[in-house]
Amino acid sequence: MLPEVILEFKKQFPSMLENELLSKHTNMRIGGPAALFFSAAVPGDLIKAVSLARSQGVAWTVLGGGSNVLASNDGFDGLVVQPAFRDIKLRQQTVTAEAGAITSSVARQTAEAGLAGLEWAVGVPGTIGGAVFGNAGCYGGEIKDNLVSVDCLRLSDMKPAVYPAADCGLGYRTSRFKREPHVILRATFKLTPGDPEQLKHRIEEIMRQRKEKQPLEHGSAGCMFKNFIFKDEGELDRLKRDVKNIPAQMLERKSISAGWLVEQAGLLGEKIGDAQVSDKHGNFIVNLGHARAQDVLMLTSKIKMKIRDEYDIMLEDEVQLLGF
Ligand SMILES: Cc1cc2nc3c(=O)[nH]c(=O)nc-3n(C[C@H](O)[C@H](O)[C@H](O)COP(=O)(O)OP(=O)(O)OC[C@H]3O[C@@H](n4cnc5c(N)ncnc54)[C@H](O)[C@@H]3O)c2cc1C
Structure with missing residues (x-):
């Protein structure tokens, strides 16, 4: 510059x-x-x-x-x-969080106030802006479920805009904000009354499971790939032929976990430089200390090629690239 x-x-x-x-x-x-x-x-x-x-x-x-x-x-x-504006305002059953509000704080504060709906988000790192951008989700919940509206700056005309949730184009790890440039400024959610004690237990259970299943001791960007969603019976028949022993719950959800595919392909622990496929969770690539972005990209492309060649499935990136 x-x-x-x-x-x-x-x-x-x-x-x-x-x-x-x-x-x-x-x-x-x-x-x-x-x-x-x-x-x-x-x-x-x-x-x-x-x-x-x-x-x-x-x-x-x-x-x-x-x-x-x-x-x-x-x-x-x-x-x-x-x-870095991080205000969180609760009003009856509504919470409005500024874009920089830490997602896990929003989950905790609402649960403590006896409001149910965002407990799933307690272990999602990052901010509300990022969570809305990617329609973050886990443990059966996603941003879409409780979102009322998003206030943002629309880049096409540099005007402020407020979109009701229905106009945010939210889907599996996607939103209109991924397709049309906006800066998300705040988001409003509608929650339901819940018992703070029960919500606290749910939060503790989620955190326990995360620690058990995710390599939180290392740097990572969470899931590198989206899960593979299959569309119809024809595709399912083909998958059943190519991929052995798909767990019943994945078949029910019509969604094959990318981490599971990586594991089936024998890629757990695979390493390039200091970038390694976690041996705890196949969809996480961890930085063992001095990984370079190129190492991570080479590893992701190796994974994609192997999954493509073995299962005829093209994995899609979930992680966003900056500066490439
Ligand atoms: C250990 C770990 C566990 C994770 N678990 C989950 C999980 O369970 N579920 C899940 O969905 N994700 C998960 N993630 C991924 C990540 O935490 C979420 O996608 C999170 O919501 C991203 O928020 P962020 O603020 O960090 O966004 P960033 O990583 O900073 O940004 C992500 C994208 O959002 C855009 N963006 C961010 N803020 C704004 C804004 N205000 N306006 C416009 N664009 C914006 C950025 O430009 C970028 O393209 C995990 C990540 C890690 C490291």
Whole structure:
């Protein structure tokens, strides 16, 4: 980025950081420097910074908690904005969380207040903005189930917009925000009354299961691939021929776990550099210490090729790339 452009940003936003390592902001602990990094305390500052980037022709992107991102070791020659507005407001059975609110805090606070619906999210790292972006979900719940509306900045006309949930295009790990550029500013959810003690137990149980099943001791970006959803009986017959012993619950859900496929293909523990397929969970690639983004990408492509060749299934990425 040109020095005079950097100066212009720094003049307007003195707290903006230069050459900030993205590895400090991603759960994978991988990523080179962002030319400019701005943690915006209020939505207005974030909007101003994005407007300036657009007027200066500077590439920019939003980073939430960095828990679903693989950032290039070459970094990002542009502006990374991070919503640091994290307010969570409860009103009767409604909760409104700003984009930077930590998803697990929203889950805990609502459960403590006797509101049911977001307990599943207690172990999902990152922010509400990121969770809405990818329609995060697990343990039988997803953002879509309780979302009422999303307030955002629409990039096509740089206008604020409020979308009811039905207009957010939410589906399995997807939303309209993946297809049309927006900055998510806050999200509102409608919950139902629940017993705080029961909700607390549910949360504890979810956390226990996560610790048991996921390699939380290492950096990762969560699930690397989407599960494979099959569409019709014809495809099911074909799968039953190609993939042996598919568990009944996957057949019922019409969704074959990508982690299970990786395990069946004998890829647990597979390693390139310091990037390794977790031996606890086949859909996690962990950073053993000094993994590079290229190692992770080579490993994901090795997995995809093997699954394609053995099972005729093309796995889709769940993780988002930054700086490639
Ligand atoms: C250990 C572990 C476990 C996980 N378990 C789950 C799970 O059970 N279920 C699940 O769904 N996911 C899971 N994930 C993945 C990840 O935590 C979720 O996708 C999470 O919601 C991402 O939020 P984030 O704030 O970290 O987003 P980031 O990783 O920072 O960003 C992800 C994408 O969202 C975009 N984005 C972020 N904030 C905004 C915003 N305000 N406006 C517009 N775009 C935005 C970014 O540009 C990027 O493209 C897991 C990850 C880890 C590391």
